[in-house]
Amino acid sequence: MARKKIALIGAGMIGGTLAHIAAQKELGDVVLFDIAEGIPEGKGLDIAESSPIDGYDSRLKGTQDYKDIAGADVCIVTAGVARKPGMSRDDLLGINLKVMKSVGEGIKAHAPNALVICITNPLDAMVWALQKFSGLPENKVLGMAGILDSARFRYFLAEEFDVSVESVTAFVLGGHGDTMVPLVRYSTVAGIPLPDLVEMGWTSQDKIDAIVERTRKGGGEIVGLLKTGSAYYAPAASAIQMAESYIKDKKLVVPCAAKLSGQYGLKDLYVGVPIVLGADGCERIVEVKFNPDEKEMFDNSVAAVKELMEACVKLDPSL
Ligand code: TXD
Numbered sequence: 001m002a003r004k005k006i007a008l009i010g011a012g013m014i015g016g017t018l019a020h021i022a023a024q025k026e027l028g029d030v031v032l033f034d035i036a037e038g039i040p041e042g043k044g045l046d047i048a049e050s051s052p053i054d055g056y057d058s059r060l061k062g063t064q065d066y067k068d069i070a071g072a073d074v075c076i077v078t079a080g081v082a083r084k085p086g087m088s089r090d091d092l093l094g095i096n097l098k099v100m101k102s103v104g105e106g107i108k109a110h111a112p113n114a115l116v117i118c119i120t121n122p123l124d125a126m127v128w129a130l131q132k133f134s135g136l137p138e139n140k141v142l143g144m145a146g147i148l149d150s151a152r153f154r155y156f157l158a159e160e161f162d163v164s165v166e167s168v169t170a171f172v173l174g175g176h177g178d179t180m181v182p183l184v185r186y187s188t189v190a191g192i193p194l195p196d197l198v199e200m201g202w203t204s205q206d207k208i209d210a211i212v213e214r215t216r217k218g219g220g221e222i223v224g225l226l227k228t229g230s231a232y233y234a235p236a237a238s239a240i241q242m243a244e245s246y247i248k249d250k251k252l253v254v255p256c257a258a259k260l261s262g263q264y265g266l267k268d269l270y271v272g273v274p275i276v277l278g279a280d281g282c283e284r285i286v287e288v289k290f291n292p293d294e295k296e297m298f299d300n301s302v303a304a305v306k307e308l309m310e311a312c313v314k315l316d317p318s319l
Contacts, residue, residue, distance in 0.1 A: 003058070004028030004247055007069035007111060009103050010078035011040035011062065013229055014119060017236035018076055020047050023058035025240070027247060031069050032062045033106075034079070040064075066106035072114045074243045077130065079103050080120040082230055093122060093308065094315050100126055101316070104133025115246045115281050116141045117239050118257075123176040125308035127257050128270040132319055138259040139281040145176030146255025146272040147238035148231075152218040153182050156211045160203055161189055171255055172215065173272045173288070174301030180272070181297045182212045186288065242277060249279035258282045264298070271305050 006022050008015045011034035019030050030047075032040035040062030048060045061068060069075065080096040100120065107116060116136055118127035127143030134141065149172035158165040170187035174180045184194045189202075198205050214221070222231040245252040258275050260266045263285045274286035290298060313319050 004073045005031065005069075005071060006243065007031045007033060007072035007075045007114070008078070009033050009069070009075055009106070010080065010120070011036070011043055012078060013232035014078040014236050014239075015040075015076075016043040016047075017232050018078070018239060019043060019060060020050075021236055021240045022243070023047055023051065023060060024054060024056055025244070026056050026058055027240070027243060028073065029059040030061070031072065032060065033064070033066065033069055034062070035064060037064060038062075066110050069106070070110045072111040074117065074246060075107050075111055075114045076117045076119065076239050076243065077103055078119045080126075082121070093125070093311055096120055096122075096126055097129055097312055097315055100130045101133045104130050104135075108134045108136065112136060114140070115243070117242050118143045119235060119239055121176070122308050124257050124270045124272070124305040125312050128259070128309055129312055129316075129319060131259060131270070137281075138261070139283070141259070142242065142275075142277075142282060143176075143257025143270055143272075144235070144239045144242055145180075145257055146172055146274075147241055148235050149176065149180055149182070149215060149218065149272075150255055151234055151238060153187065153211070153215040156214055157187065157189070157194075160207060160211060161197070163189055171274060171288070173255055173274070174298050175271055175305040176257070177301075177304055178216060179297070179301035179304045180216055181294065181301055182215050183288070183294060184208060184212065185291070185294070245277040246279065246281065251276050251278040251283065253277075253286065256282070258285055260285065263287050266302065269302070269305060269309060271302055 006028045011032040032044050034040040044060035044062040080099045083092045120126045123143050123145045131141040150170045153170040154168040158168045167190045171183045187194050257270045275282045276284040
């Protein structure tokens with residue numbers, strides 16, 4: 001069986017980390033694409049030179065030519081810019097929207113059968129635009145945010161309870177931003193929901209509220225510490241989990257930004273919801289039952305995503 005091919009569009013901090021993990025896991029051969037000359041080549045070569053030590057056989061190639069992503073099985077998109085001081089959200093949106101257009105066209109021309117995982121911010125609007133620009137099927141274009149936000153929530157909960165991170169499950173849904181929706185009722189330690197753990201005296205409601213708030217601001221916490229950029233280890237690990245579930249047809253149930261077509265009473269927009277992720281990409285969208293408070297939070301989050309989508313349409317009426 002020939003090796004799979006993983007194309008990474010954007011070879012910055014997340015792109016380089018993705019390349020390293022994908023190669024170490026032997027998910028396939030890796031192509032790093034970036035407009036910055038030398039960066040993808042340098043990172044690819046550096047990682048390849050670690051392969052004899054770690055004992056993995058993945059080929060890595062850096063490129064500025066979309067032809068090199070031909071036939072990719074998975075494309076993970078991190079291309080774009082992050083917000084810098086003095087830049088408005090609209091400036092960021094304008095630049096990254098143009099990047100999504102060129103990336104979408106590149107993927108459409110050279111890797112139309114790939115699963116596409118978008119990471120670029122503002123995530124929900126960018127993955128929506130990327131699906132339109134690429135014209136790839138909706139089930140094959142997904143956004144990564146929910147796995148990361150849920151992993152942060154799980155990590156903070158595992159710390160609070162002093163239990164293995166593996167025993168903690170959690171769902172964070174909605175848009176990737178301040179309005180994200182950590183679902184306390186559906187988050188558990190070995191199947192025991194958080195509200196029951198509060199009753200059992202394992203923790204207090206105040207502590208859970210503080211963890212929810214820390215989760216919502218998890219991205220900002222890392223930016224505040226790093227100062228020169230945003231998180232990259234955990235975002236890369238999250239996208240790799242998505243790629244692996246697709247390649248191995250594992251059918252993991254994970255929160256991803258997926259295109260809704262009537263689920264949750266919504267259509268034609270991407271937002272974070274639990275999905276079954278297998279060989280057909282998004283094989284099923286899980287419709288979780290919300291209580292009134294959760295519904296209100298989800299609606300707020302959807303409103304924030306719609307605002308960004310409208311800003312995109314203003315900038316590019318072809319959408
Ligand atoms: O949960 C999530 N979705 C996120 C999203 C979590 C963390 C960070 N998130 C966003 O990912 C972040 O706000 C950025 O929009 C992306 C990528 O983050 P990264 O830290 O990897 O950014 P870098 O290091 O700036 O890398 C971006 C690369 C850089 O090398 C540019 O030269 C390249 O993108 N770039 C391009 N590549 C290809 N094609 C075009 N047009 C292009 N423009 C820039």
